[in-house]
Amino acid sequence: MSKRVALLDSVEVDSVDLSNFARSVRLTSEHSREDVSGFSDTGANEYIAGPTDQSVAVEFFGSYGTGEVHATLYPIHQSRDVVPFAWRPDQTQIVSATNPELRGNVQLYTYGPGGTRGDVDTFEVTFNAADAAGLQFFDTPLP
Amino acid sequence: MTVYKVTAATGYRGHKQGEEFKADLSPEQERRAIERGSIKKVNKKEGNDDE
Numbered sequence: 001m002s003k004r005v006a007l008l009d010s011v012e013v014d015s016v017d018l019s020n021f022a023r024s025v026r027l028t029s030e031h032s033r034e035d036v037s038g039f040s041d042t043g044a045n046e047y048i049a050g051p052t053d054q055s056v057a058v059e060f061f062g063s064y065g066t067g068e069v070h071a072t073l074y075p076i077h078q079s080r081d082v083v084p085f086a087w088r089p090d091q092t093q094i095v096s097a098t099n100p101e102l103r104g105n106v107q108l109y110t111y112g113p114g115g116t117r118g119d120v121d122t123f124e125v126t127f128n129a130a131d132a133a134g135l136q137f138f139d140t141p142l143p
Numbered sequence: 144m145t146v147y148k149v150t151a152a153t154g155y156r157g158h159k160q161g162e163e164f165k166a167d168l169s170p171e172q173e174r175r176a177i178e179r180g181s182i183k184k185v186n187k188k189e190g191n192d193d194e
Contacts, residue, residue: 014172014175014176015155015156015157015172015176015181016151016153016154016155016179016181017153017154017157018153021153065152066150066151066152066179066180067150067151067152067153067155067179067180067181068151068153071179071180072153072179075175075178075179076175079175081171081175083175
């Protein structure tokens with residue numbers, strides 16, 4: 001895939017297609033940096049990668065219809081449920097090496113919709129990876 | 144396997160609104176999906192939808 005303008009992205013939460021209600025997606029995958037520096041003749045620090053923390057931030061349009069954003073996210077947050085999340089760059093194409101899909105089980109620790117007079121109702125939520133499998137990119141569709 | 148009908152415009156598991164599909168959903172998956180209006184169970188023997 002060449003350079004792209006993000007227009008066709010697919011966003012699924014708990015198997016619900018919320019693509020049309022989302023306008024940005026940002027994965028953060030970070031290994032902690034553990035300092036294992038000992039005495040040395042250079043004095044340079046030495047690090048190794050530690051545990052991995054992963055999350056996906058999605059900006060949604062506030063929507064309160066059947067099966068839409070609030071109906072999907074609030075029960076997940078309220079019940080502390082672990083649910084599947086999936087994102088891929090192009091919803092019109094199947095998952096492939098050039099259209100990889102980010103998948104994993106996530107939890108929603110914080111839920112904060114709101115509104116400002118005259119403004120489009122949008123809010124950001126952060127889905128945190130919830131199990132040892134983490135969030136991974138796959139280049140083949142789910143069976 | 145249970146038969147479900149997708150009732151919400153946002154679809155479910157890649158199925159579009161109005162489509163039927165068979166699946167073994169966990170009790171939690173089924174509860175969430177039915178409560179938010181994504182799907183409903185279909186009674187295939189009777190040929191009618193469970194309400």
